[in-house]
Amino acid sequence: MNSPVADKPHLTEPAWVRRILIGIVLGFLGLFLFLPLTVVFVEAFRAGLGVWWAAVSDPVAWHAIRLSVTVTILCVVLNGLFGLCAAWAITRFRFVGKGFLISLIDLPFAVSPVISGLIFVLLFGAQGVMGDWLSDRDIQIIFALPGILLATLFVTFPFVARELIPLMEAQGTEEEEAARVLGASGWTIFRRITLPAIRWGLLYGCILCSARALGEFGAVSVVSGHIRGQTNTLPLHIEILYNEYQFAASFACASLLSLLALLTLVAKRFVEWRMNQHQSHLKTTP
Amino acid sequence: MHFRSHSVLPGFGPTLGITVLYLSLIVLIPLGALVLKTSELTWTVFWSTVTDPRVLASYRLSFGAAAIAALINAVFGVIVAWVLVRYRFPGKALIDALVDLPFALPTAVAGIALTALYAPNGWLGQLLTPLGIKVAYDWKGVVVALTFIGLPFVVRTVQPILEELGKDVEEAAVSLGANRWQTITRVILPELWPAILTGFALAFARAVGEYGSVVFISGNLPMKTEITPLLIITKLEQYEYAQATAIAVVMLVVSFILLLLINLLQHWISRRRA
Numbered sequence: 001m002n003s004p005v006a007d008k009p010h011l012t013e014p015a016w017v018r019r020i021l022i023g024i025v026l027g028f029l030g031l032f033l034f035l036p037l038t039v040v041f042v043e044a045f046r047a048g049l050g051v052w053w054a055a056v057s058d059p060v061a062w063h064a065i066r067l068s069v070t071v072t073i074l075c076v077v078l079n080g081l082f083g084l085c086a087a088w089a090i091t092r093f094r095f096v097g098k099g100f101l102i103s104l105i106d107l108p109f110a111v112s113p114v115i116s117g118l119i120f121v122l123l124f125g126a127q128g129v130m131g132d133w134l135s136d137r138d139i140q141i142i143f144a145l146p147g148i149l150l151a152t153l154f155v156t157f158p159f160v161a162r163e164l165i166p167l168m169e170a171q172g173t174e175e176e177e178a179a180r181v182l183g184a185s186g187w188t189i190f191r192r193i194t195l196p197a198i199r200w201g202l203l204y205g206c207i208l209c210s211a212r213a214l215g216e217f218g219a220v221s222v223v224s225g226h227i228r229g230q231t232n233t234l235p236l237h238i239e240i241l242y243n244e245y246q247f248a249a250s251f252a253c254a255s256l257l258s259l260l261a262l263l264t265l266v267a268k269r270f271v272e273w274r275m276n277q278h279q280s281h282l283k284t285t286p
Numbered sequence: 287m288h289f290r291s292h293s294v295l296p297g298f299g300p301t302l303g304i305t306v307l308y309l310s311l312i313v314l315i316p317l318g319a320l321v322l323k324t325s326e327l328t329w330t331v332f333w334s335t336v337t338d339p340r341v342l343a344s345y346r347l348s349f350g351a352a353a354i355a356a357l358i359n360a361v362f363g364v365i366v367a368w369v370l371v372r373y374r375f376p377g378k379a380l381i382d383a384l385v386d387l388p389f390a391l392p393t394a395v396a397g398i399a400l401t402a403l404y405a406p407n408g409w410l411g412q413l414l415t416p417l418g419i420k421v422a423y424d425w426k427g428v429v430v431a432l433t434f435i436g437l438p439f440v441v442r443t444v445q446p447i448l449e450e451l452g453k454d455v456e457e458a459a460v461s462l463g464a465n466r467w468q469t470i471t472r473v474i475l476p477e478l479w480p481a482i483l484t485g486f487a488l489a490f491a492r493a494v495g496e497y498g499s500v501v502f503i504s505g506n507l508p509m510k511t512e513i514t515p516l517l518i519i520t521k522l523e524q525y526e527y528a529q530a531t532a533i534a535v536v537m538l539v540v541s542f543i544l545l546l547l548i549n550l551l552q553h554w555i556s557r558r559r560a
């Protein structure tokens with residue numbers, strides 16, 4: 001941790017400047033973070049617990065929750081497996097075009113969520129590149145679960161890989177190479193050496209991925225078709241309720257997602273703390 | 287020259303194969319569809335679409351509001367990072383964790399929460415309306431939403447640099463007769479510039495494409511409070527695929543240029559730190 005700067009008066013600001021700066025930070029974060037979070041919970045419970053419960057236990061809301069959770073789990077599993085493969089190939093071998101490959105993995109971060117949805121409509125929609133081929137075979141991708149999944153996969157694509165690549169790069173390959181020379185199989189090396197070393201980083205990437213997947217709105221909005229009880233995810237359900245002036249119900253569902261966001265922050269902090277511990281542990285053991 | 291150099295570790299073929307295949311299926315081929323659709327447009331159609339007054343107005347709002355929001359975040363983000371690294375006060379750990387809220391909170395939730403705050407009958411709207419300040423359903427509302435979305439970027443890029451910055455340079459500056467203000471502006475700030483710029487660019491890039499948090503608070507009036515991503519969705523809903531594609535391509539090109547700039551900046555930072 002940082003040494004207390006207050007002990008060295010010539011290396012910090014006068015007390016009144018410090019107080020003003022802390023005041024500015026509390027004001028800014030209070031206005032932009034604390035107030036919006038508070039208003040969600042106040043509006044959600046304003047009409048009473050009964051109204052809140054009715055809104056979140058509504059069958060349509062339940063369907064939206066189940067759809068969101070299904071898509072999130074699939075996203076974390078698929079993008080997690082991809083992240084592991086990509087990180088293994090990129091950090092354990094030297095090959096031509098590696099830098100370019102890393103840039104391509106980052107690409108979805110630069111794409112607007114709306115465009116992330118649009119590209120799948122252009123590919124699989126009725127007027128899309130593969131539209132006729134799909135409709136001949138009666139396969140529905142857009143306005144159905146596959147479209148929602150694809151758009152969410154695109155948006156959350158880099159999360160796990162981005163966490164694992166720098167981590168595995170820093171870890172080096174000495175232990176794995178030693179295990180190989182001693183005759184361990186690739187799978188054993190991965191399971192016994194690599195995975196224990198990267199488990200917190202992997203979990204961290206999965207947390208970020210699931211938070212984004214659960215809350216994705218723009219991309220899903222384009223591909224879902226907003227069919228109530230069928231292709232509505234929880235964020236889309238919140239939008240529909242809001243636009244129908246069912247504010248209490250809308251904020252009730254929003255409070256569920258806000259609670260999950262707060263849990264995400266707690267989990268993220270915990271994993272960051274464990275990762276720091278892990279690293280300082282590695283430094284102290286020769 | 288070989289495609290890859292020798293390694294004793296196994297699994298290169300399968301892992302690289304899966305990586306490239308999955309990348310192609312989820313990212314490259316779908317983005318290719320956008321290029322394919324664009325190539326079907328003639329230059330005149332493309333040009334008349336992207337220079338339509340309504341489209342230009344949306345670009346002005348999206349890029350303008352994103353720039354203002356990123357600037358607000360650059361200024362306050364540096365102060366937040368400074369206070370979190372250098373000062374000690376009760377509740378600091380909680381505030382540090384809360385900074386990431388915009389990454390964790392779904393954008394639609396942020397959108398309805400900010401609208402509830404700034405609508406004329408909302409908590410803050412009630413106070414602002416008598417003063418003649420209109421935030422919700424106005425371009426200022428777009429700036430508020432984009433500021434929320436981009437808030438963590440500058441804080442999280444500047445914070446680690448500040449933590450690593452040794453006290454010895456400051457000691458040296460002081461012993462050479464610099465006062466606190468000179469030490470900050472001449473010694474500390476120059477070290478932070480690349481990180482501030484990176485954070486600004488990241489916040490800007492995120493804000494330009496943002497949709498969920500903005501559509502509730504902006505009011506979505508064509509020519510006035512209509513952001514580009516919303517215009518793309520509107521065109522799609524009217525089955526104007528070609529126009530939606532053309533508008534998206536312009537946004538995408540700008541985003542990729544931004545991504546390139548961010549990568550160059552980060553390269554510059556890592557070289558300076560090495």
